[in-house]
Amino acid sequence: MKKGLLAAAAAVALSVAASGAAHAGPTLDAIKKRGFIQCGVNTGLAGFGNPDSAGNWTGLDVDFCRAFAVALFGDAGKIKFTPLSAQQRFPALQSGEVDVLSRNTTWTLTRDTSVGLNFAPVTYYDGQGFMVPKSLGVTSAKDLGGATVCVQSGTTTELNLADYFRANNLQYNPVVIESVDEVNAAYFAGRCDVYTTDASGLAGTRAAVAPNPDDHVILPEVISKEPLAPAVRHGDDQWFDIVKWTVYATVQAEEKGITSKNVDEFLASKDPDVLRLLGVSAGMGAALGLDEKWAYNVIKTIGNYGEIYERNVGVNTPLKLERGLNALWSNGGLMYSMPFR
Amino acid sequence: MSSETGDVRAPARGGFSLSLNDPGVRSLVYQVLVVGGVVLVGWFLISNTLDNLARRSIATGFDFLSREASFGIGESLIDYHPRDSYGYAFLVGVLNTLKVAVIGVVLATIIGTVVGIARLSSNWLVAKLASAYVEIVRNVPPLLQLFFWYAVVTESMPPVRQALNPLPGIYLSQRGLWFPVPAADPVWGAMGIALLVGIVAAFVMRRWAAARQARTGQPFPTVLATLGLVLGLPLLVYLGGGAPTDMDVPQLAGFNFRGGMTISPEFFAILTGLVIYTAGFIAEVVRSGILAVNWGQTEAARSLGLPGGQTLRLVVLPQALRVIVPPLTSQYLNLTKNSSLALAIGYPDLVSIANTMINQTGQAIEGVALIMGTYLTISLAISVFMNWYNKRIALVER
Numbered sequence: 096m097k098k099g100l101l102a103a104a105a106a107v108a109l110s111v112a113a114s115g116a117a118h119a120g121p122t123l124d125a126i127k128k129r130g131f132i133q134c135g136v137n138t139g140l141a142g143f144g145n146p147d148s149a150g151n152w153t154g155l156d157v158d159f160c161r162a163f164a165v166a167l168f169g170d171a172g173k174i175k176f177t178p179l180s181a182q183q184r185f186p187a188l189q190s191g192e193v194d195v196l197s198r199n200t201t202w203t204l205t206r207d208t209s210v211g212l213n214f215a216p217v218t219y220y221d222g223q224g225f226m227v228p229k230s231l232g233v234t235s236a237k238d239l240g241g242a243t244v245c246v247q248s249g250t251t252t253e254l255n256l257a258d259y260f261r262a263n264n265l266q267y268n269p270v271v272i273e274s275v276d277e278v279n280a281a282y283f284a285g286r287c288d289v290y291t292t293d294a295s296g297l298a299g300t301r302a303a304v305a306p307n308p309d310d311h312v313i314l315p316e317v318i319s320k321e322p323l324a325p326a327v328r329h330g331d332d333q334w335f336d337i338v339k340w341t342v343y344a345t346v347q348a349e350e351k352g353i354t355s356k357n358v359d360e361f362l363a364s365k366d367p368d369v370l371r372l373l374g375v376s377a378g379m380g381a382a383l384g385l386d387e388k389w390a391y392n393v394i395k396t397i398g399n400y401g402e403i404y405e406r407n408v409g410v411n412t413p414l415k416l417e418r419g420l421n422a423l424w425s426n427g428g429l430m431y432s433m434p435f436r
Numbered sequence: 437m438s439s440e441t442g443d444v445r446a447p448a449r450g451g452f453s454l455s456l457n458d459p460g461v462r463s464l465v466y467q468v469l470v471v472g473g474v475v476l477v478g479w480f481l482i483s484n485t486l487d488n489l490a491r492r493s494i495a496t497g498f499d500f501l502s503r504e505a506s507f508g509i510g511e512s513l514i515d516y517h518p519r520d521s522y523g524y525a526f527l528v529g530v531l532n533t534l535k536v537a538v539i540g541v542v543l544a545t546i547i548g549t550v551v552g553i554a555r556l557s558s559n560w561l562v563a564k565l566a567s568a569y570v571e572i573v574r575n576v577p578p579l580l581q582l583f584f585w586y587a588v589v590t591e592s593m594p595p596v597r598q599a600l601n602p603l604p605g606i607y608l609s610q611r612g613l614w615f616p617v618p619a620a621d622p623v624w625g626a627m628g629i630a631l632l633v634g635i636v637a638a639f640v641m642r643r644w645a646a647a648r649q650a651r652t653g654q655p656f657p658t659v660l661a662t663l664g665l666v667l668g669l670p671l672l673v674y675l676g677g678g679a680p681t682d683m684d685v686p687q688l689a690g691f692n693f694r695g696g697m698t699i700s701p702e703f704f705a706i707l708t709g710l711v712i713y714t715a716g717f718i719a720e721v722v723r724s725g726i727l728a729v730n731w732g733q734t735e736a737a738r739s740l741g742l743p744g745g746q747t748l749r750l751v752v753l754p755q756a757l758r759v760i761v762p763p764l765t766s767q768y769l770n771l772t773k774n775s776s777l778a779l780a781i782g783y784p785d786l787v788s789i790a791n792t793m794i795n796q797t798g799q800a801i802e803g804v805a806l807i808m809g810t811y812l813t814i815s816l817a818i819s820v821f822m823n824w825y826n827k828r829i830a831l832v833e834r
Contacts, residue, residue, distance in 0.1 A: 181795065182791050185795070189492060205798065209495035211494035240690065241690040249792055250795070254507055254796065256507075260508070268510055270510055271510060272780070272782035273780060284590040286701065329492045330491060
């Protein structure tokens with residue numbers, strides 16, 4: 096008897112996560128019924144997903160969440176942000192607690208398959224780097240043999256770190272902590288020689304958390320590819336399409352020179368490509384199951400990719416990040432929209 | 437009796453009502469219904485979960501345990517390399533948890549007992565200090581205490597290059613404590629064996645001494661003889677082995693000290709936090725156990741002429757332990773389970789490593805099941821041992 100109850104209790108605990116969503120319809124139906132999108136974002140990473148003192152969320156990932164809300168409801172406010180730690184993010188998406196994950200998440204094969212995610216186009220091409228105190232006099236990651244490295248748990252960062260030191264036959268001593276605040280505290284207190292995460296995250300941490308940003312240098316080596324992309328769970332292709340093409344719309348708009356300020360002028364454009372994007376020639380919206388004005392609304396309220404980038408992480412922000420790989424393909428970057436037709 | 441009548445009459449009357457009036461049959465029916473209900477709920481939950489996982493094409497099963505872990509672990513009792521499997525990495529975590537639990541239980545018992553007795557002291561200052569300790573540590577959440585101890589090391593200690601050097605070879609910095617250990621030598625292994633032999637010999641000797649005292653009434657200096665056997669034997673081996681004095685002294689090389697032994701700030705914080713916290717509870721358990729023994733027992737022992745130490749050891753403690761051991765068991769379980777808070781300060785315990793596994797493989801249900809199964813096993817093992825011990829020391833009434 097006791098055993099049976101124990102087994103039942105264990106089973107309840109195990110399946111709570113999954114059973115919640117078992118009876119809900121596909122994601123899109125649930126969102127429409129609810130009236131707002133639940134978006135999983137970072138608990139606090141400057142430039143990507145960060146709440147200010149008044150509780151307003153800002154950042155590149157956050158702006159894409161708002162863009163999805165605009166595309167679907169025509170209203171950037173129809174969104175609820177759920178801050179998630181690196182470890183919480185996948186169970187939260189799998190179980191239906193959030194509809195879309197826009198939380199600087201690296202697109203990898205296993206996440207795309209066995210974790211059960213579908214990745215939208217990359218919104219930020221990143222790579223993992225190292226930050227060290229200037230006083231150590233280290234100029235290359237190759238000099239880091241024997242160093243103590245602070246790293247957040249539950250990220251690809253942890254794996255890249257192990258791979259890099261293995262490949263270069265160097266020893267290291269990881270200090271793995273769950274909360275990003277505690278990792279920051281441990282590094283800036285001097286518990287570790289090195290802090291490693293995505294280069295954008297290093298820039299953000301140095302700008303926002305370091306007592307004196309000039310005391311820390313980011314080493315030149317980038318040891319991994321970190322394509323950060325929004326993700327949805329398997330099982331609702333229409334919702335996946337909406338997320339995917341909303342990202343493409345911001346890139347396409349930048350390519351065509353359409354910004355939030357001049358978008359109205361383009362409504363009278365002669366370019367059929369632009370007219371299809373902005374819904375003047377009908378068809379694209381209907382194909383996605385959205386209002387024909389969806390892309391117009393996104394560009395008008397949120398802006399094109401370049402505007403989102405410059406506003407949150409560009410050279411005029413504390414993060415001071417150049418466009419680099421994130422420039423348009425026509426400018427030597429990797430941002431490339433599939434055709435709108 | 438009753439079931440027999442039920443069996444005979446039920447088919448004759450063909451009615452259900454008589455069977456249900458029979459307490460034996462009724463309890464059987466209820467038990468079958470409850471078990472059936474539990475099985476049904478369990479089956480529903482498990483099949484529902486598997487169905488959901490399959491529909492979202494999330495991998496299931498424990499195959500991932502044999503795949504390469506490819507992440508690093510900060511400290512380990514056994515040799516670990518990122519090319520080892522997830523299963524092996526998890527074992528590293530289990531051993532790290534056991535390390536905290538075993539050392540923690542021993543230290544918490546010692547400190548808890550001392551504080552518990554101190555709280556009963558007739559010395560006003562000692563008693564009040566013990567009371568203050570108990571009230572403070574019992575009423576601050578353990579997670580905060582862990583952050584406190586972690587901050588004590590990382591914020592108040594000097595950087596590694598200006599490490600404190602209180603004694604030759606011993607270095608204290610925000611990276612932890614380094615101390616020299618004897619350099620590897622076969623003598624140390626032989627001394628370990630000698631120590632085991634000494635302990636067994638001491639055990640046999642004590643049984644013999646007790647039997648002799650029961651027979652002849654002659655006491656035997658068991659304490660001295662035990663010390664002689666347990667310490668003397670290894671010492672003889674050490675001297676016989678040439679008394680090696682080479683030490684492996686830590687040296688500052690590159691980013692860190694190399695050589696010697698080290699206690700990391702993470703291990704220090706989790707151990708100190710849990711020991712201090714749990715000792716507060718154990719102190720109260722010990723105090724209540726001692727107070728549960730009637731003062732008349734002490735007076736009776738004294739009037740028989742037993743000295744103070746023997747009164748405590750032979751009369752009070754055996755009766756107090758009866759009260760102490762069951763709640764003490766639950767404190768040991770608490771300490772073991774609280775070690776999962778290690779995640780917050782970066783000590784690689786089994787939860788920390790299982791969480792990394794979950795995140796790399798996406799198999800949360802299997803990972804959580806592993807964590808629960810492991811804690812259940814450890815906790816049941818502690819329970820079984822403590823229940824055995826409790827039975828052994830229980831008063832046999834004659």
